[in-house]
Amino acid sequence: MRRMTARPANAHQARLLRLLRDGGPNSRAQLGDQVDLSRSKLAVEVDRLLETDLVVADGLAASRGGRRSHNIRLNPHLRFLGVDIGATSVDVAVTNAELEILGHINQPMDVREGPVAVFEQVLAMAAKLKASGLAEGFDGAGIGVPGPVRFPEGIPVAPPIMPGWDGFPVREALSQDLGCPVMVDNDVNLMAMGEQHAGVARTVADFLCVKIGTGIGCGIVVGGEVYRGTTGSAGDIGHIQAVPDGRPCACGNRGCLEAHFSGAALARDAMEAAEQRLSAELAGRLEANGTLSAVDVAAAAAAGDATALDLIREGGNRTGQVIAGLVSFFNPGLVVIGGGVTGLGHTLLAAIRTQVYRGSLPLATGNLPIVLGELGPTAGVIGAARLISDHLFSPA
Amino acid sequence: MRRMTARPANAHQARLLRLLRDGGPNSRAQLGDQVDLSRSKLAVEVDRLLETDLVVADGLAASRGGRRSHNIRLNPHLRFLGVDIGATSVDVAVTNAELEILGHINQPMDVREGPVAVFEQVLAMAAKLKASGLAEGFDGAGIGVPGPVRFPEGIPVAPPIMPGWDGFPVREALSQDLGCPVMVDNDVNLMAMGEQHAGVARTVADFLCVKIGTGIGCGIVVGGEVYRGTTGSAGDIGHIQAVPDGRPCACGNRGCLEAHFSGAALARDAMEAAEQRLSAELAGRLEANGTLSAVDVAAAAAAGDATALDLIREGGNRTGQVIAGLVSFFNPGLVVIGGGVTGLGHTLLAAIRTQVYRGSLPLATGNLPIVLGELGPTAGVIGAARLISDHLFSPA
DNA sequence: ACTCCTTTGTCCTGTGAGTGGAAAAAGTAG
């Protein structure tokens, strides 16, 4: 099949495409109920969309008491590629136009190998998904990278954990390689968009999405739109000071949140505890694997290990204090906690909640849910697909 | 003169009104350059605005090399009332439709006397301005109050420093008393709007406006629009923890920024220093007045008093640390410092700058100006006028 | 099977917004 290149010609068509994306197949009549257009106008726009092949007819809808309506849906052959590049692994997924995941691969990887090596791997993973018959080609791709991005151009700027990526024209290069439109964003922002599209944040206009992985970042959604800041570095909360005169951080300061709690810091703390024989559980795991990661701490905590639980609680407290400040400042309607460490689960969540509910004023916390992300590792790739579909489903 | 009641009939007219508000008198041709409408369409909309009496003809414009154009301006009889209710004083000002201040009164007052007493005073002040011939009536009023506001209804919610105001229908009541449309907002947001309209933030889309007065608050502007949060308490940074296990605060926590630095805290610290004879300058002032305020500290600092300078630096450092966190999170294009303590001037600013430039990553601070507000005590009332004019100059 | 009612889809015309060209009006520069 030839790839779709058509774009909606006007705001009405864009609106309809998004309704079909978010609501699945729909009858013309149901669409009419949602868009406040005259029936004639709606019919014209739907016909034009049918001509572009972006949407197709899909049989008859159930009767609502009278004549049955014809169903409309997004072309089932449309395919989006969602790529979520983490510090130590990549997720690549294929979705249909309704952003349902059809196939998903995760592979370990090191961003520090640089964009060329990483994209070689990403393209191979995409090819593998294609080969398994899930897609004949891609109509668009969304890419998440673990660092700040100059959004309009899709170029990473001064990313601390990705030396060699600074200024690399990710959007341009991948658009060439994949032969389709590409959008690039910070991985945390994509997680926020994912949770907004298909997760816990579906109905909230203003929320924060804190991602605790190798580092710590925060997606900011204002009025349903991701806020990226003046230079694309908004949400970079890993280097907020959490402990006065605390541990030295790679950024040159002391006491950064990220230095005290993150996947990397947690692994270091666990190793230290194991070596000092504070925890038999952790020491055993260290002996078995030669190293420890956040996953080991999670497992130890699940097994009831006091040291591991303490580490998690301690980190949750630090994180919660920072989030409490952000809640006072931003007054969100929801806080989502996600990222690799969600395996730490409710111990972590409880610590964060305690600090936030204690440290912020009641007016801000009174009706504030603080929850774990619903989508886990798929949040990023769903958000990536959402990013590119938002781009493609907007007036040309 | 009968008061204006007309409102723009469509988005084009609203656009034109705002251009005339922000750019002053303008020729039709100049307007045409700015709005991307055909000449015919523009002529029609301008004619309709002339019919509503919102704008009037204003003689001939200078020639731009050919036929001279007819000037258009907002009706010079339009009057807005800007009211900025602080914790300890009220500002009331009259502006024309271009938001230029025609008259401005400041009076001491105590918000804790409650809305009825305060509005009695405000109405008296408005009447005084009217009596001095500056206005025959008001076409709209903007009100700022020192606490969170449920914006659409214009009702304060759970304001910590204004007991007795909770749930008082400010908008409704004042609209009755003044006989004109009224909008209500947090005083900090109004200061941000004031600096955006006529001060240092004219060209910046995303910025923070930190107001240090009796308390500490922060106006948040995203994409040119004030962000108010889910419950209207966004920007309430006074109760972010600045000092672990620090001083007890009225909110029940310890170490809140506001407990360590604000007009009130500064006055307390100065009294203490004076009583302990740490500073002859402050002690002298205490003896002379019986009490001390932030103004005394500013004067002592200006006279070179080391203790006063230390207090300011100490407070600036605390504030700067909190702002550094907000800068990392929000990545603004500008930070404005304003409020009563701007009298502390560059000592304060230097301390804040030091902390922010040290405590945030270069990508966020690289091109980040941190400046004092330009408008001083008029920022609030200009912002109030701007608030109501934005409301009135939008499609009905 | 038939009637009556509801819902859906199509067609068509009227209206009003808006564009763009032409020409008149009012200047400036030489």
Next chain:
DNA sequence: CTACTTTTTCCACTCACAGGACAAAGGAGT
């Protein structure tokens, strides 16, 4: 006084869109 600009008005034409009329298709009751 002439040639050239800019501003303003006027007018005809296009286009989007609403909304009514009507046909098509189905459900429910008799």
